[in-house]
Amino acid sequence: GPGTTPVIEKFGVEGGLVDQNVRVAEVGGRALFFSDQGSGVYRFGVTEAAPGGAPHRGFYRDPVLSPVVEAAGDTLKAVAEDDQGNVWLAYRSRMEVAEPTGDGHYRVTPITALHYPKSDVEMIRREGEVIWIGSGETLLRYTWQPEAEVVPLRVLVREVSDSDTEELLQAGRWGPGAAATSAVLRVPFASNDLAFEVAAPLFNQLEDLDYRYWLEGYEAGWSDWMGQTRRVYKNLHEGTYRLHVQARDGLGRISEVTAYTFIVRPPWFRTWWAYTLYVLFVLSLLYFAWKYRQMVKIRHLAEEQAKQLAQEQQVRKRLEEANAQLQVANERLQQANKLKDEFLATTSHELRTPLTAILGFTEVLKYELPEDSPHREFIGIIEESGNRLMETLTSLLEFAKLRAGVMEVHRQPVDLLRSTTEVIRMFSEGARKKGLELELIPPPEPVYALVDESAYERVLSNLVSNAIKFTEEGRVTVAFSREGDRVNVHVQDTGIGISEAFIPYLFEEFRQESDGLARSHEGSGLGLAITAKLVDLMAGTISVQSKKGEGSLFTVSFEAWDGPEGEDRQPVRKRVVREEGTGSSSVA
Numbered sequence: 129g130p131g132t133t134p135v136i137e138k139f140g141v142e143g144g145l146v147d148q149n150v151r152v153a154e155v156g157g158r159a160l161f162f163s164d165q166g167s168g169v170y171r172f173g174v175t176e177a178a179p180g181g182a183p184h185r186g187f188y189r190d191p192v193l194s195p196v197v198e199a200a201g202d203t204l205k206a207v208a209e210d211d212q213g214n215v216w217l218a219y220r221s222r223m224e225v226a227e228p229t230g231d232g233h234y235r236v237t238p239i240t241a242l243h244y245p246k247s248d249v250e251m252i253r254r255e256g257e258v259i260w261i262g263s264g265e266t267l268l269r270y271t272w273q274p275e276a277e278v279v280p281l282r283v284l285v286r287e288v289s290d291s292d293t294e295e296l297l298q299a300g301r302w303g304p305g306a307a308a309t310s311a312v313l314r315v316p317f318a319s320n321d322l323a324f325e326v327a328a329p330l331f332n333q334l335e336d337l338d339y340r341y342w343l344e345g346y347e348a349g350w351s352d353w354m355g356q357t358r359r360v361y362k363n364l365h366e367g368t369y370r371l372h373v374q375a376r377d378g379l380g381r382i383s384e385v386t387a388y389t390f391i392v393r394p395p396w397f398r399t400w401w402a403y404t405l406y407v408l409f410v411l412s413l414l415y416f417a418w419k420y421r422q423m424v425k426i427r428h429l430a431e432e433q434a435k436q437l438a439q440e441q442q443v444r445k446r447l448e449e450a451n452a453q454l455q456v457a458n459e460r461l462q463q464a465n466k467l468k469d470e471f472l473a474t475t476s477h478e479l480r481t482p483l484t485a486i487l488g489f490t491e492v493l494k495y496e497l498p499e500d501s502p503h504r505e506f507i508g509i510i511e512e513s514g515n516r517l518m519e520t521l522t523s524l525l526e527f528a529k530l531r532a533g534v535m536e537v538h539r540q541p542v543d544l545l546r547s548t549t550e551v552i553r554m555f556s557e558g559a560r561k562k563g564l565e566l567e568l569i570p571p572p573e574p575v576y577a578l579v580d581e582s583a584y585e586r587v588l589s590n591l592v593s594n595a596i597k598f599t600e601e602g603r604v605t606v607a608f609s610r611e612g613d614r615v616n617v618h619v620q621d622t623g624i625g626i627s628e629a630f631i632p633y634l635f636e637e638f639r640q641e642s643d644g645l646a647r648s649h650e651g652s653g654l655g656l657a658i659t660a661k662l663v664d665l666m667a668g669t670i671s672v673q674s675k676k677g678e679g680s681l682f683t684v685s686f687e688a689w690d691g692p693e694g695e696d697r698q699p700v701r702k703r704v705v706r707e708e709g710t711g712s713s714s715v716a
Contacts, residue, residue: 144170144187153207155215161187162197162204169193169204196226196234208251208259216259218249221378223261239270281383283328283339283375288313288390291323291360298390313390320364320392326357328375328383337377344370366394486514537580537665541689544575544584544617548606551588559596565603566596575608577615577686583662584686590655591619591682599623599679615688620681626674634672635660 139145145161153160161170169190174183193215197204202219209215215226215234226234252260261268287299298313315322328337338353343361346369353376368391375383396402493507552568559566577584588606595604602622609616626634637657663670663684674680 139172139187144175151206153209155193155207155209156213160190160193160207162207164203164205169197169207192232192234193226196236199236200224205249206251206261210259216251218251218261281328281375281377281381283326283373283383283386285371285373285386285388286325286327288388289323289325290319291321291362293319295319297322315364315390315392317366317393317395320366321360321362322364322390323358323360324371324373324388326359326373326375326386328377337375339373339375342372344372350374364392366392366398486510490514535665537583537662539578539580539666541576541691542579542581542584544577544579544608544615545570547581547585548588548617551585551592552606554589555592555596559604562596562599563601564596564599566592567603567605569605569607571608571610575610575615576689576691578689579666579668579686583666587659587662587684588617588619590659591684594655595619595621595623595680595682602679610688611685613688614685616683616685618681618683620679622679625676625678625680626672627676631672631674635670 150161150163153162159172161172162168170187171190172187173185175186175188197217200217200219202221204217204219206218207215208218213228217224217226223239225237225239227237229235250262252262259270261270285300288297289295290297297315297319324341326339328339338355339357339359340351340353341347341359342350345367346361346364350372359371359373368389371388371390373386373388490507490510494504497504497507548568552566556566592604592606599621600623604619604621607618607620609618635656637654660670666686668684668686670682670684672680672682
C-alpha cells in the first residue's frame with residue numbers, strides 16, 4: 129500500500145536471461161520479455177524443477193511465441209497486443225500479426241502494406257484494432273483488416289530494345305501464363321545485342337524487390353538475385369531463345385516464372401538459301417574438278433597408249449627379227465639332231481656286228497681252254513666287258529629308234545605273270561651271286577594287260593636290273609595290284625635310294641645322280657629314259673617313290689584286259705612320232 133517500501137529483486141543472466149537490451153511488453157495479461165539481439169521470447173514465473181532439484185522463480189522460454197519469432201528469421205524490435213488478442217510483431221524490416229487459433233497456438237499473417245525504414249520501432253495499442261507505429265521521425269496509424277486480399281507477386285517483361293542503338297524492338301506486357309500481345313519477336317542478326325526491361329507491378333511494395341534471369345539457349349541456369357530491372361545480352365547467335373524471369377519481394381516471396389520467347393534470325397550468309405548456294409557452288413567445283421581430272425586422265429592415257437603403241441611396234445619388230453633368227457637356228461638344230469640320230473643308229477648297228485663276232489669267239493675259246501687254264505680269267509673279263517658294251521649299244525640303238533620315231537609296239541592281251549616270271553628267271557643267278565633275294569609275289573588271280581610283250585619285258589628288265597645294281601644287301605621284290613581298269617606292277621628294293629632333288633630328272637636321258645669321279649655304279653644313263661618312253665608308247669604310266677638310304681619303289685601301270693584267257697584280239701599298233709627340233713614325242 130501507500131507508504132510501503134517496495135522490494136526490488138534483480139535478475140540477470142543467472143536468472144535465465146541470455147541477452148542485454150531486454151524489452152518488455154504485455155501479452156495475455158502477463159509480461160513478455162524479448163531482446164532486439166534476437167535471442168528469443170521469455171516469460172517470468174516459477175520454473176519447473178530440474179531432476180534432483182527444487183522449483184525456483186526465474187525466466188523461461190515462451191513455448192508458444194518463441195517458435196513464431198524464430199521462424200521469422202529476423203530481429204524482433206517491438207511487440208504489442210490489440211483488443212482481439214492479436215499479437216503484433218514488428219521486425220527490423222517488416223510487420224506480422226499472430227492471431228490466436230483457440231488451441232494455444234497462433235496463425236501468422238504478414239502485413240505487406242506496412243513498409244518503413246530499417247530502424248528502431250515502437251508500437252502503442254489503442255482501442256479496437258488500431259496500432260500506432262513509431263520509427264524515428266515517422267508515425268504510422270494502422271487499422272488492420274484481416275479479410276483484405278493479398279495481392280500476388282508477379283513479374284512482367286515490358287520491352288525489348290537494341291542495347292547499342294536503344295531502338296525499341298517490341299513493347300507490351302508478358303507475364304506468367306499469359307500470351308504475348310503481339311507475334312513472336314524476330315530480331316535481325318545485326319541487332320543481336322538485346323536489352324530486356326522487366327517490372328513487378330506491386331504498389332504496396334516500394335523497394336527491396338530482387339530479380340533473377342535465365343536465358344534458355346544461352347545460359348546454363350539461373351543468375352544470382354539482383355535489384356536490376358534491365359538485363360542485357362550481347363552477341364546472341366541465331367536461334368530460338370526463351371527468357372525466364374522471377375521476382376522476389378522483401379518478405380521473401382518469389383513470383384511465378386515469366387517466360388518470353390524470341391528468335392534471332394541468322395545473317396544472310398547463314399540462311400538456308402545461302403547454304404543451298406554454298407552446296408551448289410561446291411558441287412559445281414567438284415564437277416568441274418572431276419571433268420578436268422577426266423580430261424587430264426584421258427590425255428595422259430592417250431599419251432601412254434601412243435608410247436605403248438610405239439614400244440609395241442619396236443618390240444614386235446625385234447620379235448620378228450628374233451623369230452627369224454630362231455627359225456634359222458631351229459632348222460639347223462633339227463638338221464643336227466637328224467644327223468646325230470642317224471649317226472648314233474648307224475654307229476650302234478655297225479659296232480654290233482664286230483662285237484657279236486668277238487663275243488662268239490670268246491664263247492668258243494671258253495669251251496676249248498681247259499678248266500685250269502690261267503687264260504680263262506682273261507676270257508671271262510673279255511666276255512663280261514663285251515656283254516656290257518653290247519648292252520650299251522642295244523640301249524643306244526633303242527633310244528635312237530625311239531627318237532627317230534621308227535619303233536612300233538603291238539598292244540595285245542599279255543599274261544603279265546608269265547612274262548614277269550621269265551624276266552625274274554634271267555636275273556635270279558645275278559641276284560644270287562650278289563647275295564640278294566629276288567622275290568616274285570604272284571597275284572591271287574591271273575593278270576592280263578594290253579601291252580607289247582617284248583616292250584614290257586624290256587621295261588621290267590631295266591627296272592629289275594637297276595634294282596639289283598643299286599642294292600648291296602636285302603631283297604628285290606616284284607608284286608602286282610589292281611585299281612579299277614588298271615594293272616600295276618611294283619618293283620621295290622632295299623638299295624641306296626634316290627634323293628628327292630634328283631627325282632624330277634630321273635627319266636631324262638644321260639642323267640645319273642652320281643657323275644664324274646664320284647660315280648659308284650656303272651651305267652649309261654639311258655635305261656630309265658628308254659623305260660619311260662616304252663611305258664608311254666604302251667599307254668601306261670610310271671612313277672617312283674624313294675628316300676635316300678632306304679630304297680626305292682617303281683610302279684608301272686597299264687590298261688587291264690578282262691577278256692577270257694586266250695581270246696584272239698587284233699593287236700593295237702602304236703609308234704613314236706618325233707617332232708623335229710622340239711625334243712618331244714607323241715604316240716600314234
